[in-house]
Amino acid sequence: MSTPNPTLQNHVSPEEWQLRLDLAAAYRLVALYGWSDLVFTHISARLPGPEHHFLINPYGMMFDEITASSLVKVDQDCNKLSDSPFPVNPAGFTIHSAIHAVREDAGCVLHTHTRAGVGVSAQRDGVLPISQQSTFVLASLAYHDYEGVAFREDEKPRLQADLGPNNFLMLRNHGLLTVGRTIADAFLNMHIFESTCQIQLAAQSGGAPLTEVNPQIVQGVAHAMKVQTGGMGGAFVWPALIRKLDRTDTGWRA
Numbered sequence: 001m002s003t004p005n006p007t008l009q010n011h012v013s014p015e016e017w018q019l020r021l022d023l024a025a026a027y028r029l030v031a032l033y034g035w036s037d038l039v040f041t042h043i044s045a046r047l048p049g050p051e052h053h054f055l056i057n058p059y060g061m062m063f064d065e066i067t068a069s070s071l072v073k074v075d076q077d078c079n080k081l082s083d084s085p086f087p088v089n090p091a092g093f094t095i096h097s098a099i100h101a102v103r104e105d106a107g108c109v110l111h112t113h114t115r116a117g118v119g120v121s122a123q124r125d126g127v128l129p130i131s132q133q134s135t136f137v138l139a140s141l142a143y144h145d146y147e148g149v150a151f152r153e154d155e156k157p158r159l160q161a162d163l164g165p166n167n168f169l170m171l172r173n174h175g176l177l178t179v180g181r182t183i184a185d186a187f188l189n190m191h192i193f194e195s196t197c198q199i200q201l202a203a204q205s206g207g208a209p210l211t212e213v214n215p216q217i218v219q220g221v222a223h224a225m226k227v228q229t230g231g232m233g234g235a236f237v238w239p240a241l242i243r244k245l246d247r248t249d250t251g252w253r254a
Contacts, residue, residue: 007254008069015048020068022183022238023055024252026110028245029187031063035194037113038062041175042089044096045108045183052076054100056093058086067254076101091151095171098156099163099179106179108186116197117176126170129213130203133196139221142166146173168193184234187241 009017023045030036030043039060047053055071056078057063073082078093096109120127127137144162147155150171163169167189169177176193180186203210225233245252 006069013048017068019045019047019183020055020071021253023071023108024066024068025242025245026108026183026187027057027063027066028249028252029241030110030112030190032245032248033191033194035112035114035190036063040092041111041113042092042096043108043110043183043186044093044100046100046106047073052100053081054093054096056088056096058084059089059092060086064249067252069254091149094153094156095150095159095177098159099177101156102160103163103179105181108180108183109177110180110186110190111171111175111177112190112194113175114194114197116201117170117194118174119201120197121170121175122173127196128200128210129215129218130210131196131199131213133192133199135213135218135221136192136225137168137196138218139225140166141168141170143170143172146171150174180234182234184238184241186234188234188237 008020012020023043026043039062042056045055047055052075054074054076056074057066058070058072061070070084070086072080072084072086072088074080074088074093076097078088078090078097080088095111099106099109126143127134127141129135129138142163144159147158150159163179167179169179171177176190176197178186178189178193180189
């Protein structure tokens with residue numbers, strides 16, 4: 001598979017190159033799991049350093065085409081800071097820049113438009129406490145009402161206030177968003193969020209009454225998650241995901 005840029009490995013710091021690898025892997029994994037929407041969603045990652053620079057996808061490339069070198073470096077206003085034959089999408093970065101601006105812990109922001117995610121986002125009651133997966137989401141979930149395509153600067157304060165300290169955001173009538181300290185954390189969060197929505201729609205489709213989880217269980221779920229991952233969060237599953245990706249295609253490493 002061809003890439004728009006030659007490899008940048010010898011032209012960026014080791015820290016930036018590793019971040020590029022992880023972000024390219026996240027894009028490929030989103031495609032592999034069927035969460036992409038052609039070219040119309042984004043995953044952003046904050047670069048190390050005080051400059052508040054970010055990596056994002058070249059707008060117009062499919063997620064299964066993304067490579068470490070093709071990712072575009074941008075500033076907080078989505079101005080390109082690295083050469084690329086592809087544009088970037090300032091409108092798509094609006095949501096991401098709003099979150100990065102107020103969440104220093106947001107190393108990665110991942111946004112999807114999946115059928116299951118949009119389907120549940122359109123339901124009045126949102127995420128229901130009916131699965132083990134839902135308990136992890138509900139422990140850190142916020143909602144943001146739909147205001148049209150998210151490109152207006154005046155929406156940012158409301159988006160920031162609605163998200164608050166949470167790591168899962170349901171964008172009403174729009175889709176799902178997760179925040180993570182690392183790319184691995186954001187990806188694991190999205191896997192749980194997407195599974196929650198798929199399970200909910202499957203359970204509802206049966207037409208039988210649903211059994212809800214005891215609210216006290218939701219309150220203790222943060223500790224349960226730490227136990228499940230040995231306190232490592234997304235880093236616990238990330239090496240296995242990279243192995244899975246490499247068995248499919250290693251072109252993302254270019």
